Amino acid sequence: MARKYRLTTYLFCSVVIFIACLANFAAADTNTQVQDRFDQMADSSASTTTTHDLGFTLSNNTSPLGSIEFQFCSNDPLAGEPCTAPTGFSMSGGILSSQSGNIGFSISPLTSANDLILTSNSAITTPSLSPNLYVISNVVNPADVGTFYVRIYTYSSLDASGTPTETGGVALSTTTGFTISSVVPPFLEFCVGVVIYNSDCSTIDTYIVNMGDFTTNQTSAATSQFLAATNATGGYSVSMTGTTLTSGNNVVASLSTPSPSIIGQDQFGLNLRADNIPNVGSDPAGQIYPLNPSPVISSDYDNINRYTFNDNANLVSIPRPSLPVTYTTSYITNIDQNQPVGVYTTTITYICLANF
Amino acid sequence: MKMTFNRITPAYVVIVLLTVLLAPTFLLTGGKVHASPGQIQFRSIQMSDDTVNTSGSTANYNVQFNTATAGAIGAIVVDFCNTDPIPGDTCVAPVGFTLTGASYISGTNTSGYTVNTANSGRTFEISNAGASSLPSATTVSFAITGVTNPTVVGTFYARIFTFALPGDAATWIAAAADGSTTTGYVDYGGIALSTVQTILVTSKIQEQISFCVYIVTCGTQAAINLGDSHDVLSISAPFADNTTTYYLSTNASHGAVINLKGNTLQSGTNSIPAAGTTPYLYGTPSTNINFFGMCSYTTSGEVLTVATDYVGNSNGGSCASVVTDTGGTAVITSLGTPYATFGFNATATTSTYGDLLATMPVAGATIGQVVLAAGVNVTQPSGIYTTTLQLIAIGTY
Numbered sequence A: 001m002a003r004k005y006r007l008t009t010y011l012f013c014s015v016v017i018f019i020a021c022l023a024n025f026a027a028a029d030t031n032t033q034v035q036d037r038f039d040q041m042a043d044s045s046a047s048t049t050t051t052h053d054l055g056f057t058l059s060n061n062t063s064p065l066g067s068i069e070f071q072f073c074s075n076d077p078l079a080g081e082p083c084t085a086p087t088g089f090s091m092s093g094g095i096l097s098s099q100s101g102n103i104g105f106s107i108s109p110l111t112s113a114n115d116l117i118l119t120s121n122s123a124i125t126t127p128s129l130s131p132n133l134y135v136i137s138n139v140v141n142p143a144d145v146g147t148f149y150v151r152i153y154t155y156s157s158l159d160a161s162g163t164p165t166e167t168g169g170v171a172l173s174t175t176t177g178f179t180i181s182s183v184v185p186p187f188l189e190f191c192v193g194v195v196i197y198n199s200d201c202s203t204i205d206t207y208i209v210n211m212g213d214f215t216t217n218q219t220s221a222a223t224s225q226f227l228a229a230t231n232a233t234g235g236y237s238v239s240m241t242g243t244t245l246t247s248g249n250n251v252v253a254s255l256s257t258p259s260p261s262i263i264g265q266d267q268f269g270l271n272l273r274a275d276n277i278p279n280v281g282s283d284p285a286g287q288i289y290p291l292n293p294s295p296v297i298s299s300d301y302d303n304i305n306r307y308t309f310n311d312n313a314n315l316v317s318i319p320r321p322s323l324p325v326t327y328t329t330s331y332i333t334n335i336d337q338n339q340p341v342g343v344y345t346t347t348i349t350y351i352c353l354a355n356f
Numbered sequence B: 001m002k003m004t005f006n007r008i009t010p011a012y013v014v015i016v017l018l019t020v021l022l023a024p025t026f027l028l029t030g031g032k033v034h035a036s037p038g039q040i041q042f043r044s045i046q047m048s049d050d051t052v053n054t055s056g057s058t059a060n061y062n063v064q065f066n067t068a069t070a071g072a073i074g075a076i077v078v079d080f081c082n083t084d085p086i087p088g089d090t091c092v093a094p095v096g097f098t099l100t101g102a103s104y105i106s107g108t109n110t111s112g113y114t115v116n117t118a119n120s121g122r123t124f125e126i127s128n129a130g131a132s133s134l135p136s137a138t139t140v141s142f143a144i145t146g147v148t149n150p151t152v153v154g155t156f157y158a159r160i161f162t163f164a165l166p167g168d169a170a171t172w173i174a175a176a177a178d179g180s181t182t183t184g185y186v187d188y189g190g191i192a193l194s195t196v197q198t199i200l201v202t203s204k205i206q207e208q209i210s211f212c213v214y215i216v217t218c219g220t221q222a223a224i225n226l227g228d229s230h231d232v233l234s235i236s237a238p239f240a241d242n243t244t245t246y247y248l249s250t251n252a253s254h255g256a257v258i259n260l261k262g263n264t265l266q267s268g269t270n271s272i273p274a275a276g277t278t279p280y281l282y283g284t285p286s287t288n289i290n291f292f293g294m295c296s297y298t299t300s301g302e303v304l305t306v307a308t309d310y311v312g313n314s315n316g317g318s319c320a321s322v323v324t325d326t327g328g329t330a331v332i333t334s335l336g337t338p339y340a341t342f343g344f345n346a347t348a349t350t351s352t353y354g355d356l357l358a359t360m361p362v363a364g365a366t367i368g369q370v371v372l373a374a375g376v377n378v379t380q381p382s383g384i385y386t387t388t389l390q391l392i393a394i395g396t397y
Helices: A002-030 B009-022 B166-175
Strands: A035-041 A049-057 A065-073 A095-100 A105-107 A115-124 A132-140 A147-155 A166-173 A178-184 A188-193 A220-230 A236-241 A267-271 A313-318 A322-334 A349-354 B041-047 B059-066 B075-081 B103-106 B114-118 B123-127 B139-147 B154-163 B187-195 B209-214 B223-225 B239-250 B256-261 B291-301 B355-360 B364-375 B383-395
Touching (some): A049 A147, A095 A105, A166 B209, A166 B383, A220 A349, B041 B187, B223 B239
Antiparallel strands (some): A049 A132, A065 A147, A220 A322, A236 A349, A267 A322, B041 B059, B075 B123, B103 B139, B154 B187, B256 B355, B256 B383, B291 B364
8 A cells, every 4th residue: 555655656746747748848039039139240341340339128027137158159040959159259258238129138147159148146136127228348249250149138037047937039240331432633733813712723724814905194003813722731832924015125024122103114023913093903812701821922912012023033922722712913004205105015924833 | 751852942932041041121000111321422520620638629521421311311320439430339429529518510411401409419400391302422511510529539430320200310310319220211421520720830930131232143242433533523413323223121020221331432531521410402503513422322122211311302302313424424314313412311321320321120131232422522632442331221020
């Protein structure tokens, strides 16, 4: 009778244990998934050391939360499956930079290269269902370009042991960046014409300045323009070469120093300013006002109502790269009563030198 | 004494024997002569669900056969048994099987019948006193609805009987509750049925993401030379490049985002100004444009929601209209008419996680295009300008 009782007891216990094992297996296999889970990398380049933002939201809070495991695998994100560590990936030096949601976790000494375990001093009895975010810096990405996975497990235990309460997978990918190359060449934009519209050299349509008929009782005035721009670090300078007005052997005397225009005297000169005696010319102008950098006009040609002309004279300079600036040259001519009759002409050449 | 009637004995015996042999064939009952039952042909019962009943759900049985005997069918009885389909054998209902609550849906030549169940849910009857006469070999069908399948896996049987009159069926049913009565029906036929176990299929669909940036094929790094045939940028108009493609495929249930990370074109300490958060609009004439920027659009698959800075339509143009400049002189018409605009939020693109380029709101696959453009003004320091940009895909599962 006693033996029969013992056999019955053994059988009952075996059945109980078997049922318990089945229940445990079922729990591991069908536990709920963490929601809204992701891993945002600050840099998705292979082998780079970067930050991973690991986020998820618990589906329910019926189980305490004592530890969290993030397992990185190259084969799949399926909980409970064998995990192959991604080549080159390392969480060993990972630092828990910040955490939100369910907090109070630290990196467990149980953490390995591909298995990050966050543990707390005591399990959170009723964990929050708000989004959790754990920022792990100093993570070395896999050496291979392509997809790899994170498996997320939550546990009631403090050491990621036992049956996970929730699980979830995340797929992410390392990528190669794309490179862009361009060349910016040295630029020097310079042109001369009678009129330049809108800082556009293509608007020039003539290079001949007609000063009209000279008389002894009126100043002849005219203008031409030149435009300069460069990306030369030292900016540019503009000079001019040429002669005064000539007609065969006859000349109109040039003004060697800045002088006012005097009717009835023999004078040929120019400057780069807006004058009112006579009313001619404009100050330098560009796409922006005030000009920046501001051009430096040589002192001889920077005087309003004062004109001069000297061969090989420096006209203007700018010490830095500059957007287009349009300069207006104001020419004046006066003759006295002894000026021989003739057609007076000159060719003035403007030279721009960029200092790269 | 010797018998001498040997010569006449054979004729007498033949008559007697014929009488004996024919006797079972013709029976005088109430003045009517009934033919012997025929076997219905092409008989079948199609079950809508042949799984073992474990949940209390019911199935429909579609009954069909061809009559063997001409005449009106006043009633049809289907008797479900667990041992055999042979009329006359004792019929026991299959375990768990019941017709309680069953009804019928008329089919071929079975309209106007009324339903009855008997024998504790084992026997199903439909009857119609006004049924029309049918020729032999006529198809008859109807469906029994609300049948509770047996609770055990395996074969069970149905016996189908047709009766000339509803009263004949009632008599047959009343004569023996075990279904063993063999009289009164016109035609009969047996059918074997079987319940089976369902097939449990378990599969796992894992989280997936596939993402790459390329020019020719996925897996080859994209390298773009932005400029003329010597990669030189122009002061007259932007150079554009529309060759960079990205492919994203994911089953992330909450979709995915693509972030842009990196800086504008740089050469040492010099950089080409980023187009910024207000997509760059060019002046007229289109000179002195100094910017680096990009826009993006979907070429196929799930439609991406491109971030405002990069959608490219601030001037009424379209990012997809941009044509790659292939050397020669830069012209603004390469950017489409009206021209597309470009953005590049360098503050965001150089932040920890970069700037949002596009969102794929649902799981799926998409192919997108990145269009790059850069122009310089005359003050942009000369040099070789480069940058490496990174697109980062993040799926939320």
